[in-house]
Structure formats: structure tokens, C-alpha cells
Amino acid sequence: MGVPKHKVAKTKSRMRKSNSYYKVKPLAMSTCPNCGSLKLPHRVCPECGYYKGRQILTRVVQGE
Numbered sequence: 001m002g003v004p005k006h007k008v009a010k011t012k013s014r015m016r017k018s019n020s021y022y023k024v025k026p027l028a029m030s031t032c033p034n035c036g037s038l039k040l041p042h043r044v045c046p047e048c049g050y051y052k053g054r055q056i057l058t059r060v061v062q063g064e
């Protein structure tokens, strides 16, 4: 619940904001259904280039 702003001392609100209030969440990861590697959710898999069951990126074959 919110507290009326005039009731909260400046130091109190500043102390609260200083710890864990605006901390960045750890990066969420999901696994690719195609190759099973970790990838960002709602992004094309960087390993195999699949998203939503179809190939979007084509891997550049090196050394050929």
C-alpha cells in the first residue's frame, strides 16, 4: 500500500530506493525448442536461428 508522501521522510524514501527498489532483474532466459540451448525469450535462437518452429536465420558455414 502507498503511504502519503508528506508522511515519508526524505531519508526514508531515499534509503528504500537505494536498495533493491530499482535493482535490475537477472536476465530471463528460455530454452530453444529446436536445439535446447539457452536463448532470450521471444527472440530468434542465436544457435540454430529458429523461432516459432521455423528457420529464420541461416547460419553462415565457415571454412568451406
Ligand SMILES: [Zn+2]
Pocket (backbone or CB within 6 Å): 032, 033, 034, 035, 036, 037, 045, 046, 047, 048, 049, 050
Ligand atoms: Zn536453437
